[in-house]
Amino acid sequence: MIQATNISLRFGKKALFEEVNIKFTEGNCYGIIGANGAGKSTFLKILSGELDPTTGEISMGANERLSVLEQDHFKYDDQIVLDTVIAGNQRLYDIMKEKDIIYAKEDFTEEDGIRASELEADFAAMNGWEAESDAASLLNALSIDNSEHEKVMSELPDTDKVKVLLARALFGNPDILLLDEPTNHLDLDSIRWLEDFLIDFENTIIVVSHDRYFLNKVCTHTVDLDYGKMQIYAGNYDFWYESSQLMIKQMKEANKKKEEKIKELQEFIQRFSANASKSKQATSRKRALEKIELDTLRPSSRKYPYVDFKPDREIGNEVLTVTDLSKTIDGEKVLDHVSFTVGHDDKIAFVGSYGIAATTLFQILSGEMEPDEGDYKWGITTSNSYFPKDNTKYFDSNDTIVDWLMPFSPEKDATFVRGFLGRMLFKGEDGLKKVNVLSGGEKVRVMLSKMMMLGSNVLLLDEPTNHLDMESITSVNNGLIKFPGVVLFTSQDHQFIQTIANRIIEFTPNGMIDKVTTYDEYLDSDEMARKRQALN
Numbered sequence: 001m002i003q004a005t006n007i008s009l010r011f012g013k014k015a016l017f018e019e020v021n022i023k024f025t026e027g028n029c030y031g032i033i034g035a036n037g038a039g040k041s042t043f044l045k046i047l048s049g050e051l052d053p054t055t056g057e058i059s060m061g062a063n064e065r066l067s068v069l070e071q072d073h074f075k076y077d078d079q080i081v082l083d084t085v086i087a088g089n090q091r092l093y094d095i096m097k098e099k100d101i102i103y104a105k106e107d108f109t110e111e112d113g114i115r116a117s118e119l120e121a122d123f124a125a126m127n128g129w130e131a132e133s134d135a136a137s138l139l140n141a142l143s144i145d146n147s148e149h150e151k152v153m154s155e156l157p158d159t160d161k162v163k164v165l166l167a168r169a170l171f172g173n174p175d176i177l178l179l180d181e182p183t184n185h186l187d188l189d190s191i192r193w194l195e196d197f198l199i200d201f202e203n204t205i206i207v208v209s210h211d212r213y214f215l216n217k218v219c220t221h222t223v224d225l226d227y228g229k230m231q232i233y234a235g236n237y238d239f240w241y242e243s244s245q246l247m248i249k250q251m252k253e254a255n256k257k258k259e260e261k262i263k264e265l266q267e268f269i270q271r272f273s274a275n276a277s278k279s280k281q282a283t284s285r286k287r288a289l290e291k292i293e294l295d296t297l298r299p300s301s302r303k304y305p306y307v308d309f310k311p312d313r314e315i316g317n318e319v320l321t322v323t324d325l326s327k328t329i330d331g332e333k334v335l336d337h338v339s340f341t342v343g344h345d346d347k348i349a350f351v352g353s354y355g356i357a358a359t360t361l362f363q364i365l366s367g368e369m370e371p372d373e374g375d376y377k378w379g380i381t382t383s384n385s386y387f388p389k390d391n392t393k394y395f396d397s398n399d400t401i402v403d404w405l406m407p408f409s410p411e412k413d414a415t416f417v418r419g420f421l422g423r424m425l426f427k428g429e430d431g432l433k434k435v436n437v438l439s440g441g442e443k444v445r446v447m448l449s450k451m452m453m454l455g456s457n458v459l460l461l462d463e464p465t466n467h468l469d470m471e472s473i474t475s476v477n478n479g480l481i482k483f484p485g486v487v488l489f490t491s492q493d494h495q496f497i498q499t500i501a502n503r504i505i506e507f508t509p510n511g512m513i514d515k516v517t518t519y520d521e522y523l524d525s526d527e528m529a530r531k532r533q534a535l536n
């Protein structure tokens with residue numbers, strides 16, 4: 001259990017939190033969500049005691065131990081890997097060190113003997129004899145082999161350091177676990193392992209993440225940080241999203257009676273809890289759902305862009321045929337006799353760690369690059385638009401956003417373009433900003449505006465979710481689920497792939513796998529795992 005009472009925090013004049021009162025209890029996993037800069041990381045620092053709030057206090061259950069995923073990858077560079085993990089339980093580690101010093105003494109006094117036996121008792125009570133093997137198995141689970149355990153941290157690549165820090169946070173069954181963006185820099189297998197670990201974890205977890213799939217999987221509760229306040233929702237991210245959308249919709253229908261509203265929400269909650277899977281988490285979620293107070297639901301201040309791709313014409317049966325396409329870049333054969341045919345209902349995710357292959361393929365298909373060998377043929381009913389992974393060269397211009405978009409607009413009229421930009425969250429004078437000064441996220445929203453205006457029936461999207469916040473990712477995600485045309489895309493966002501794609505193509509350096517399936521089925525399939533192994 002960990003509790004924040006009357007927490008306020010001010011940096012100068014700006015108040016990040018005001019009178020926050022919140023209690024986190026064991027058996028639950030709380031996902032903290034909020035816009036960039038809302039104060040999620042700062043709040044975790046207050047909980048862990050790293051940062052003092054302006055007012056208020058943090059309290060924990062008696063004798064409880066709190067553990068934090070540390071962010072500084074270089075902090076333990078001069079320490080041994082295995083020690084770094086065990087030192088996650090500082091008290092245990094101190095006992096081990098003190099014992100070592102006493103036993104190393106040449107003249108072992110009576111006092112030393114008494115001290116040693118005290119230490120041994122504490123050590124045994126803390127399961128000290130298991131410490132090394134526990135730490136080793138956490139590391140192994142994150143695919144850091146035994147041969148690495150005695151190395152010094154600085155010898156490990158950065159991606160492995162992240163895993164050691166994670167193992168350190170998880171080590172020794174802490175009572176309270178604080179994780180800030182734990183899936184960043186982790187590979188897919190490690191993320192899946194972490195999900196299972198957290199689902200089985202019985203104490204209190206507080207996690208910040210922008211990975212919706214991860215949040216949906218592990219969280220029993222969602223904590224929304226908005227307007228400097230924190231609101232707890234019983235349920236995972238999708239539940240929070242659906243209920244907040246529902247609230248917005250209902251507020252707009254002003255003349256509806258309150259009873260009707262309550263009834264609709266209750267039915268909604270019931271439907272949702274019936275869907276929940278039968279894990280331990282689901283039971284506690286269900287219990288909490290039953291207790292939910294309708295008054296605590298209020299519309300959030302989040303802004304969702306309105307993403308809707310409407311094709312100008314229906315797509316025919318002939319969409320795209322790719323035949324024996326090859327391309328060598330910087331001496332590396334990136335595409336090697338690639339062939340496939342696209343059907344008119346296909347939404348294909350190109351997955352795997354060999355991302356350069358898909359990027360190259362998209363550049364060729366969009367006409368930006370010539371293949372070395374082979375060819376491709378678009379069906380006559382098709383028109384495609386392309387979202388490049390690297391958009392730098394497109395925005396190397398002094399044009400305003402409105403000017404930049406005008407050539408693609410079906411109506412050559414600034415008012416029309418501005419209206420369009422409004423729904424992509426560019427308000428008022430924003431349309432007069434020069435495109436070369438836009439942030440990464442703003443450029444992505446402009447590029448998506450262009451694609452919506454073009455009205456194509458085939459979309460090629462290379463990492464459209466990079467640089468976007470959760471709200472915009474959700475909007476693009478919903479827009480592509482709804483889109484009646486063909487989509488070829490890549491993304492790092494698990495939920496995005498899972499909810500859009502009906503076919504998966506994985507490029508490896510030694511060939512490709514092509515399967516009509518959902519992403520989760522693809523990842524779970526032993527057959528696919530064997531194929532992947534054979535190709536790597």
Ligand SMILES: Nc1ncnc2c1ncn2[C@@H]1O[C@H](COP(=O)(O)OP(=O)(O)O)[C@@H](O)[C@H]1O
Pocket residue numbers: 011016034035036037038039040041042043
């Ligand atoms: N020491 C500080 N002094 C002034 N402002 C700070 C300080 N630390 C963080 N902030 C500001 O507080 C806000 C919240 O930051 P952070 O907690 O990192 O947000 P989040 O994790 O939600 O993205 C940001 O606007 C940040 O610039």
Ligand SMILES: [Mg+2]
Pocket residue numbers: 040041042
């Ligand atoms: Mg943060």
